[in-house]
Amino acid sequence: MSRIQLGFHINAKKCIGCFTCAMACKNMYHQPVAVLWRKLYPLDESIYPFSHRGFYSLACNHCETPACQAACPVGAYTKRVRDGVVIHDQDKCIGCGNCIRSCPFGAPQYNPVLRKAEKCSLCWQRLDQGLKPACVLSCPVEALELKDFCKADLSSLLAFPPGFPVTSGINPSVRFTLPQSPCIVRQEMP
């Protein structure tokens, strides 16, 4: 069986910052207040110095060598061989918070109701039925795309764009297209 590593392509050129992806995820899993598996990060002026805004829509990056998996003392994280999805088993979690401290992308979150960590599952139950993840399905402008990183041509995409933590040894399964600089149009006065 050939290797598969699923990951997100975040197209910031298309993203309009509507939060639909984050809300679709929230509607699907009904996390408590303040727990968001997918978040929208507006780009700072130092990165995108224009009057309209750019965004990165980020969740778990299902890294090749996940920091959360290496940090967890009870083995609650597993990486599926069939598609590279990193799954968190809440039955095993003891709520030590070590994964939350270790992940440089802030993917695992503390659920204060369950007193356990949790994170984006890449909707693996939907994937197993041949469906798209809720966030990808909901995006009205197709700014989120699921790709097989072992087969897709990623040469034109960025692994560590400005504003995204640069890490070594983890290899997050996420690639970016930067937002487009606006073109200035001068209109001739009649």
Add this chain to the structure above:
Amino acid sequence: MKPIKEIPLVLFTILSQAAVGLTLMEGFFIFFYPGEARLWSPAVPGLAFLCLLVGLACSLFHLGHPSGGIRSLANLSVSWLSREILAFGGYGAVLGLDMVLRYQGMKIPMVLLSSFIAGLAAVAVSARVYKNPGYPALDTFWPFVFFAGTAWVLGLFLLGMICPSLASVLRPFIAVALVFELMTHFLAPIFWLSGGRAQRCTAIAHYRSFFFWIRGGILVLMTGLFVFARSDLSVLILVLLTVQELIGRVLFFNYMVHAADHIGKSLE
């Protein structure tokens, strides 16, 4: 001032490092001052064992589900947290054995050596737990430096309290240890200022913190007392020392900036 979090971990790290420090310093002085009879006191492993036991009990309270703590050895192959539990468990077992033997009048250097090595390994593994990419300021050698400093200073002080006859011998060592603590306290943020955005923000968070300057002040005062005034060991000084260690650990657990806090911002 922001609310203080992770108090169980603050207490666990301080108490476990005090226990290890006591073992390490006793081992050091037994090797270099073999004629000092009070060094083999059963109170030394006794106090270290008590500190470790209370520390381990405190550590359970940082878990969302403390009853699940028993399963924390499940991921020894990759998780440094699992290894930390194993290391402190092993150290506790050897320390307990040393304590029982000494209360029965037996002084076995091999047991002391074993607890010395196990304690040193436990502090090193404990520091490795916090060296992770989530906190760039800690993804360095600093956790080990901080933990070793705490073990060194608290170990010397506690040993001095148990063996008052050693006070004059211990004083210069305490002075050096306090100078080390003082230097690391002020040097770490300077080091972080030369790093990436998260490290720089960590340094700034330290400089803006009331705790940072209070701890710095206590360390300056104590270093002055030991280096220039040649102060004696006293309970008041031990309390001051413990307070500054607690403040240092509050800074460690509460004033580090996470890498994810700056997503979308310039990281340079």
